[in-house]
Amino acid sequence: MINPEADLVFKPLPQDDPRRRQPDITKAKHYLNWEPEIALTEGLKLTIADFRERLHKSELL
DSSP states (O other), X not given: OOOXXXXXXXXXXXXXXXXXXXXXXXXXXXXXXXXXXXXXXXXXXXXHHHHHHHHXXXXXX
């Protein structure tokens, strides 16, 4: 999905950054009768495309 040859840059995390994330939509499904409308893979593709577009626009400024 992204450039596998890109250089990785590691920066310190903010003090309040959660160290462990485990998103779970079980409660949303149960209590709100909610289901995601976009699959994870498709959502990632859309997010990456949006980030690329924003980056391109900022480079034009």
